[in-house]
Amino acid sequence: MMHPTLRVALLALSLLLPTLAKAVEGDRQVFPAKTEKVRLVIHGATDIEAMQPLLEDFQQVRPDVTLEYVDYLTNTLFREAAEACASGTPTADLLLSSSVDQLVRLANDGCAVAHPTTERVPDWANWREEVYGFSFEPAVMVYDERRVPPEDVPRSHNDLAELLRQKHETYRGRVGTYDVRASGIGYLLAFNDSRVAPTTYGRLLESFGRAETVTRCCNNEVLNELRRGNISIAYNVLGSYAYAAHLRDPHLRLVLPRDYTLILSRGALIPSTSRQKAAAGAFLDYLLSERGQRKARDASFYFSAGGPLPLGVDGPASLVDTGIGRPIRIGPALLAAQDQAQHKRFTEEWSAVMDGEGP
Incomplete structure (x- = not known):
């Protein structure tokens, strides 16, 4: 007869097996x-925490597909994908990235295969059936209500620039955003800020430089600074990460800027070197389907083009109907952001201001 202690241990191990099967090796x-x-x-x-509900729900539809997910920073994913394309080396079967400009660059360089889909996709979220957008994510400001009084809460880009000018000492070193030199998505959002409202962007960038703004590589690192109390306001954070942080800590509040709000749609691309193009296409169809979009809204990315704002978000009734939402169109215009000379000039000008060397 099995010893009771051993029986308990085996039972515990059996309960852990599904988790152990998903063991993480690096990312x-x-x-x-x-x-x-x-x-x-x-x-x-895209962080595994955001993708896991979608991956697991897809397996309810396709229980025959094992999914191997590798989490990257945007710039690293782009670099490795470009190298794999150039060498013809099969690495990934599907690429997902918030830096859709980098995916457009890959597609333009012949590194993608087209995947016609019957799912409904907005015109601004589909380029040549090679790069699709599958989420609807506003770039938001996040603040800690314990450290920012109601009268200081910025509700536009100009509000934030003025707050940092008028209360320079109060917020010096207390604002955080991306380091555009290290973050592909940070660069994409800043570049689009400069295109949508160049004068406002210039004033805001100058205010960031004077306020000794804290810069980090990615969404979660900026939000971690906010959670730890090291900063009071975070700028241009993707709404999905921001709202997930709010659910963990309700003191972290989201604001959608009222002058304009950039809208990002995470991109998906099937590489030309993919060994499982049919399965990659099936997962892409799932992401774009009504089921996938509903799961994304409810469990992963929280915002949708046609639905109301998530509970507790400070913003207009509708980003679409009011015209405040400015989708970043997936298409050839994004190649300008990826032009090497343009990228170098933009990041150098950004660095000069943020490092206190003047405009």
Whole structure:
């Protein structure tokens, strides 16, 4: 007869097996199929916490597909994808990235295959059926209500610039945003700020420089500074990450700027070197489907083009109907952001202001 202690230990191990099967090796996580027929490798510049509900729900539809998800920073994903394309080396079967300009660059360089889909996709979120946008994410400001009084809460880009000018000492070193030299999505959002409202962007950038703004590589690092109390306001954070942080700590409040709000749609691309193009296409169809979009809204990215704002978000009744939302169109215009000379000039000018060397 089995010893009771051993029986308990084996029971505990059996309960842990599903978790252990998803063991993480670095930034790699595997979601085993019930009966594997296909193994789909996804490289994504999207945190696994956001993607996991979608990955697991897809497996309810396709229980024969094992999913291997590798989490990247945007610039690293782009660099490795470009190298794989140039060498013809199969690495990922599907790429997901918030830096859609980098995906457009890959597609323009012949590194993508077209995937016609029957799902409804907005014109601004589809380029040549090679790069699709599958989320609707505003770039928001986040503040800690314990450290920012109601009269200081900025509700536009100009408000934030003026706050940093008028209360320079109060907020010196207390604002955080991306380092555009290290972050692909940070660069994309800043570049679009400069295009949508160049004068406002210039004033805001100058205010950031004077206020000794804290810069970090990515959404979660900026939000971590906010959670730890090291900063009071975070700028241009993607709404999905910001709202997830709000759910963990309700003192962190979201504001959608009233002058304009940039809207990002995370991009998906099937690389030309993909070994599982059919399975990659099936997962892409799922992301764009009504089921996938509903799961994304409810469990991963929280915002949708046609729906109301999530509970507790400070913003207009509708980003679409009011015209405040400014979608970043997935298309050839994004190639300007990826032009090497343009990228170098923009980041150098940004660095000069942020490092206190003047405009």
